[in-house]
Amino acid sequence: MTILVTGGAGFIGSNFVLDWLAQSEEAVINLDLLTYAGNLDNLTKLKNDPRHVFVQGDIGDKELVTRLFAEHRPRAVVNFAAESHVDRSIHGPEDFIRTNLLGTFTLLEAARGFAATTASESSEFRFLHVSTDEVYGSLAPEAPAFSETNRYEPNSPYSASKAGSDHLVRAYFHTYGLPVLTTNCSNNYGPFQFPEKLIPLVIHNALNGKPLPIYGDGRQVRDWLYVTDHCTAIRRVLEQGRLGEVYNIGGWNERPNIEIVQTICSILDALRPRNDGQSYADLITFVKDRPGHDRRYAIDASKIERDLGWRPSETFETGIRKTIEWYLENQSWVTKVVDGSYRTWVEKQYA
Numbered sequence: 001m002t003i004l005v006t007g008g009a010g011f012i013g014s015n016f017v018l019d020w021l022a023q024s025e026e027a028v029i030n031l032d033l034l035t036y037a038g039n040l041d042n043l044t045k046l047k048n049d050p051r052h053v054f055v056q057g058d059i060g061d062k063e064l065v066t067r068l069f070a071e072h073r074p075r076a077v078v079n080f081a082a083e084s085h086v087d088r089s090i091h092g093p094e095d096f097i098r099t100n101l102l103g104t105f106t107l108l109e110a111a112r113g114f115a116a117t118t119a120s121e122s123s124e125f126r127f128l129h130v131s132t133d134e135v136y137g138s139l140a141p142e143a144p145a146f147s148e149t150n151r152y153e154p155n156s157p158y159s160a161s162k163a164g165s166d167h168l169v170r171a172y173f174h175t176y177g178l179p180v181l182t183t184n185c186s187n188n189y190g191p192f193q194f195p196e197k198l199i200p201l202v203i204h205n206a207l208n209g210k211p212l213p214i215y216g217d218g219r220q221v222r223d224w225l226y227v228t229d230h231c232t233a234i235r236r237v238l239e240q241g242r243l244g245e246v247y248n249i250g251g252w253n254e255r256p257n258i259e260i261v262q263t264i265c266s267i268l269d270a271l272r273p274r275n276d277g278q279s280y281a282d283l284i285t286f287v288k289d290r291p292g293h294d295r296r297y298a299i300d301a302s303k304i305e306r307d308l309g310w311r312p313s314e315t316f317e318t319g320i321r322k323t324i325e326w327y328l329e330n331q332s333w334v335t336k337v338v339d340g341s342y343r344t345w346v347e348k349q350y351a
């Protein structure tokens, strides 16, 4: 048996592939374009593992994805591949539409073609689409957390492109009977996260004595989930989720950004005190706000907890400490990302 994972060289995808192969004999076909966010260093543990087949390519390449379905006959697809950074989507939305919307469309079409030719196997086949809580828009301070029935109100090109892909997935279930599942998760953090996102960026800047940029007043609220908890939730939805259903995933960990940054600073103060004896918090710098910055996200995870019995293993306190320890122990991973040398393998392919 085989599963097809897309975007499996990125942050969450690589954690998922590592976690999957640590628990299962089932092979993984890992289709990833290796954009700036894809990093094969995340997968070095699997270098000589025959159960991991890496394919560099685009989910929007119809010929390629059709061939991968025909060759490997996966029993499931887990679609992580995406452009994922809100700030980048503000400066250049085109890649977000191309990958998140059109790429998902191409993958759905190929999956539909494959499912139609495998009538007997197709009852087992699953297309799991990994999405975000950002599709629901911004919550007022006292509003209840997002449930699966909240209206879609995306505010950034990133969240709009993900919302569009969620709608396509839904439509393929209702129109063509494709056996789909959708998950909408809150902000993730943990090992292998690209240091453009808040938590790894702050850890990296702090260790290098650089300013820790806080957008606007820093009172925006995000709901944080440790990445391996997201991976176990996806696995649970894949195995037990009801076809056509949406599952919100989150760990009930709402925090304002400023508090996240202060927490990172105080853990670093204890684990790696600065030479001058000052706190890392002295590096906090308030900067111009992100345009259209959503004020608050929060996930109501009651459905996945009640229907599928999933619970996160990490609290924010245990998860953030583990994350900081991982970045301290893996400075060479960060250095290669920051100096660009993690791209060497990709550039050789294109030379």
Ligand code: NAD
Pocket: 006, 007, 008, 009, 010, 011, 012, 013, 031, 032, 033, 034, 035, 036, 037, 038, 039, 057, 058, 059, 060, 079, 080, 081, 082, 083, 084, 085, 099, 103, 130, 131, 132, 133, 162, 184, 185, 186, 187, 188, 189, 194
């Ligand atoms: P990431 O940016 O770290 O990784 C994305 C991966 O997709 C990269 O390896 C990249 O090379 C690959 N990719 C991009 N375009 C591709 C294409 N056209 N074809 C094939 N591969 C392509 O992203 P992430 O943070 O790991 O997020 C993974 C998924 O989870 C995304 O769909 C994202 O919307 C969703 N999600 C992320 C978070 C979060 O906090 N990071 C939260 C909820 C949901």
Ligand code: TYD
Pocket: 085, 086, 087, 187, 196, 197, 198, 199, 201, 213, 214, 215, 218, 220, 221, 222, 257, 290
């Ligand atoms: P980010 O990690 O980019 O995730 P998202 O935009 O998908 O939630 O940002 C998390 C929060 O942190 C968000 O409210 C924006 C804020 N932020 C900063 O204040 N400073 C930064 O340098 C970054 C990258 C984000």
